[in-house]
Amino acid sequence: MSNGQNHSTGLAAGLSQMLEGARDSAKGSYVIRAVGVRKVYKMGESETHALRGVTLDVRRGEYMSIMGPSGSGKSTFFNMIGGLDKPTAGKVYIDQVDIAQLDPYELAWLRCRKVGYIFQMFNLIQVMSCLENVMLPMSFAGKDSEEARERALEILELVGLGDRALHKPAEMSGGQQQRVAIARALANTPDILLADEPTGNLDLKTGEEIIELFSHLRKTLGVTIITATHDLKMLKASDRIVWIEDGSLARISTPEEANIHLEEVH
Amino acid sequence: MEQNIGKQIKLPFRRALQISLRGIRIRFGRSLVTVSGVVLGIAFLMSNLTGQLIKQAIAKERAQRDTVNMMLSLVRAEVGSVTGKKIAVAVCGTLNDTDRLLLEEIAAAAPESLRGLGVEAPGVTPVPVERLGEGASLLLILGSGARSEIPLANLAAGMSQRVALDSVEGRVYAGNEEANVRREPFFGRESDEQIQKARQQARAERFRTIWIVVISLLVTVLGVANALLMSVTERFREIGTMKCLGALSAFIRTLFLIESSLIGLAGSLVGVVLGALLPLIAYSFAYRFGLVFGSMPYGTLFMAAAGAVVVGTLLAVLAAIYPARFASRMVPASALRSTV
Numbered sequence: 001m002s003n004g005q006n007h008s009t010g011l012a013a014g015l016s017q018m019l020e021g022a023r024d025s026a027k028g029s030y031v032i033r034a035v036g037v038r039k040v041y042k043m044g045e046s047e048t049h050a051l052r053g054v055t056l057d058v059r060r061g062e063y064m065s066i067m068g069p070s071g072s073g074k075s076t077f078f079n080m081i082g083g084l085d086k087p088t089a090g091k092v093y094i095d096q097v098d099i100a101q102l103d104p105y106e107l108a109w110l111r112c113r114k115v116g117y118i119f120q121m122f123n124l125i126q127v128m129s130c131l132e133n134v135m136l137p138m139s140f141a142g143k144d145s146e147e148a149r150e151r152a153l154e155i156l157e158l159v160g161l162g163d164r165a166l167h168k169p170a171e172m173s174g175g176q177q178q179r180v181a182i183a184r185a186l187a188n189t190p191d192i193l194l195a196d197e198p199t200g201n202l203d204l205k206t207g208e209e210i211i212e213l214f215s216h217l218r219k220t221l222g223v224t225i226i227t228a229t230h231d232l233k234m235l236k237a238s239d240r241i242v243w244i245e246d247g248s249l250a251r252i253s254t255p256e257e258a259n260i261h262l263e264e265v266h
Numbered sequence: 267m268e269q270n271i272g273k274q275i276k277l278p279f280r281r282a283l284q285i286s287l288r289g290i291r292i293r294f295g296r297s298l299v300t301v302s303g304v305v306l307g308i309a310f311l312m313s314n315l316t317g318q319l320i321k322q323a324i325a326k327e328r329a330q331r332d333t334v335n336m337m338l339s340l341v342r343a344e345v346g347s348v349t350g351k352k353i354a355v356a357v358c359g360t361l362n363d364t365d366r367l368l369l370e371e372i373a374a375a376a377p378e379s380l381r382g383l384g385v386e387a388p389g390v391t392p393v394p395v396e397r398l399g400e401g402a403s404l405l406l407i408l409g410s411g412a413r414s415e416i417p418l419a420n421l422a423a424g425m426s427q428r429v430a431l432d433s434v435e436g437r438v439y440a441g442n443e444e445a446n447v448r449r450e451p452f453f454g455r456e457s458d459e460q461i462q463k464a465r466q467q468a469r470a471e472r473f474r475t476i477w478i479v480v481i482s483l484l485v486t487v488l489g490v491a492n493a494l495l496m497s498v499t500e501r502f503r504e505i506g507t508m509k510c511l512g513a514l515s516a517f518i519r520t521l522f523l524i525e526s527s528l529i530g531l532a533g534s535l536v537g538v539v540l541g542a543l544l545p546l547i548a549y550s551f552a553y554r555f556g557l558v559f560g561s562m563p564y565g566t567l568f569m570a571a572a573g574a575v576v577v578g579t580l581l582a583v584l585a586a587i588y589p590a591r592f593a594s595r596m597v598p599a600s601a602l603r604s605t606v
Contacts, residue, residue, distance in 0.1 A: 112512025
């Protein structure tokens, strides 16, 4: 939608500047590396093997989608590469750091600055205004509130909600809420945007706007985007599609190849 | 390899307080329910304390009045009605409240004169020792001081009728002779057995009250804990989100502890006011308004109120320990769950 593009251009330049500093410190070509990742959940006596050894590299600046039926271990893998969960065996490196070695303080630091999370249900803090929602990760990062405020307004401008900064999430449409959530995810200039079914709760048109915004952010900010999604449009926009089935990596395909598979399913 | 990971800093308390306060304000309805639980518990505790203070104060006032009445009846037994008589009062040491009350009663009965030695009380005319006994039909010896300092004969010189009443030693000296006639003390002395029985009863009563109060406070703690647990499960997505955004477990814990202590403080303050006012009003209907409010030791009442507020706040924090731990251990991935 035109609205989605107008707002994005102006701020992008400023944001990419801000991001550069963060990116300089870690110049590896892979932003995430998963090596033989296994995850076993113990429920009393029985063991569930959610992941049976997944190896995958995510390139810096890539737009990657993860597909898989429910119960395939997709969510587990998704959590793992987002630093939300630790593998039972194998290694996950985020920006060349083995997350299994991190203590809770370092993990919190990583979640705060390296990864931006976007949720299907938006997960905005309902008691806070949009501005405060965007400022929250910055205050967790210890940023002084005046600076955080300015920056939060800038990012909100970038996602096209500069005039809605003081509204409460409940007063906004789903698409607007997801934009606020994206702004919040970008607050600490992360290297990775991790989005779990970001268009799952949006109508088609709004979903497209969000996909457009993602593509735009990736181009202008060079941020790596990983989504778990079933949205065809979302899959088409991505560079690679990773299929997880029964706890293993089934195949990696391009959107063109994926189309064939999807048409088979439907 | 360069170090590209840091440690997350702890947030200032002020920030947690801000977020907590906002949470309470927005979830005002729910908070109010939790608060009212604390209000009830603390009001019950406070009403028990206040009731006890009122009963004590009334009992003290009554005992005083009984003593005064007994002394008055003793006076009447010796000299008949005080009205139109000359009364002399000698004080050793200082007067206590009972003595003052007795003097007031006598002055109110309109004697011809009320002369006093070493007394400063309304209605009492101070006179030197030689003139104290002059034509008096009754000599009252009051005060807590030693009796040996004032020889009875000196004080009683010139009395028309020689009756002296000693408020402390409970003796009546009468007749024209110097002979001291020992009478029964003013206060009927109860037997040791009776006293012991009364004490036992009082102890059992106190124990029962403490038991009920403790139970009610436990119920309050469980109520608050339950409400907070509900609040945690209700907010698990919010908590998970905060963790995804970089919140430390300690921050989440602080958030809930602050919320609970604020709930406890607010509930205790309201509870204390209710718990103090209700018994005061109820007893005022049962007794006289002035008696209840006049005899109340307000300093002690205030101390009891402060204690109840501290107890209420501490209990609320105690109730929050488990829910706060529960919340802080929530994994950040719980934010991703789409079903609530």
